[in-house]
Amino acid sequence: MATTPKTRPPAKRKPSAAGRASRDEPPLLEWISAAIGLACALVAIGFVGWDALLGERSPPAVEVRLMAVTPTPHGFVAEVEAINHGGSPAAQVAIEGVLSGEGEPETAQATLDYIPERSRAKGGLVFEHDPRAGRLVLRAKGFADVS
């Protein structure tokens, strides 16, 4: 590695640095990594600052959609997707599906841990009867503020 020992001209050194050992110009790699670091810092600060200034603060608004129904030996599994259209995240979102057909309406519920703003989370509701046969109403019943 040290086959080409560099002899640096002493004129380049700065003797003004109070007698401290001052190095030569930082290597190129140092500039590159610092530039990447600067970019990361600017992205983080820029986005967070932009969000703090202009970000929307509307409450969570959760829509629940039916994705697919799969018959299993342990009931009909309705895979659902909860989409938070609001501007704040929601925690412990209770979602409920009411299946009304002939006879008593059937209710199934699940709790989703977190749904960030403008994001979606998935879960499943399990029914005894086929949700495709009756009328299925899906909705979010409530949530807690994220902390």
Add this chain to the structure above:
Amino acid sequence: MDANAAYGRALARAFGGALLFSFPLLMTMEMWSLGMAVERWRLLAFLLLSLPMLLGLSYYAGFEPTFRLKDEVLDALAAFGVGFLLAALLLAVFGVFERPGPFWRADLGKIALCAVPGAIGALVAGKQLGEDAPSSRERSEAGTLGELFLMAVGALFLAFNVAPTEEMILIAYQMGPLQALLLMALSVLLLHAFVYRLGFPGESRRRAARGPLRTFVGFTAPGYGVALIVSLYLLWTFGRTDGVAPHEIATMTIVLAFPAALGAATARLVV
């Protein structure tokens, strides 16, 4: 080319240090939820404060043996980049980010929050994992303000590891006033003992030369004050103080000040 190779090694060390110091946080659930829940102004303030802190830390423990302002700035920025990229990579590997949908503010919040401890680790690694011992000249140069700064960084660093967890609040709920006072006394005692009596490496001999009372007034008391302030600041940043009764905030601060005091005491060890 030699300088570049040396810097590359230092950079790899920085990644190692950042990994070592930030993985407990990256693998803590509360950090992910806090990343999206922390109020944006507080997160912004935290990020903006972290840059001068990294700059100061780079002066005392940079991963390049530097003295000049330009180098300190470059090191601090590189350290932030290391922390940021490492947090982004590991959180992605851990599957923390929402699978569908674009990369958005919740994800960025998580990365930004985890980037800072990673960056501290990256800077500290230069000293901890480095080949050359830090010059004693640098250390003795730290004046009273420098000492307080290092104590604050140490406190922040250790307290940060537990501050986001629910347990801090839970412990505060469990403790009565007497226990809180006891924990306070214990923190101060440990802070005093760790720094000035146990003879850890990094203990300053010139301080031991002073009387115990002067040492206590001059260093231990301000050190615990720093630990309290750092703890309160962290709790506030994480929104743990919102809508909480003052005495409960005080207890939480005392609870968090326990690890913070240990961090302040061992700052010289780590940083």
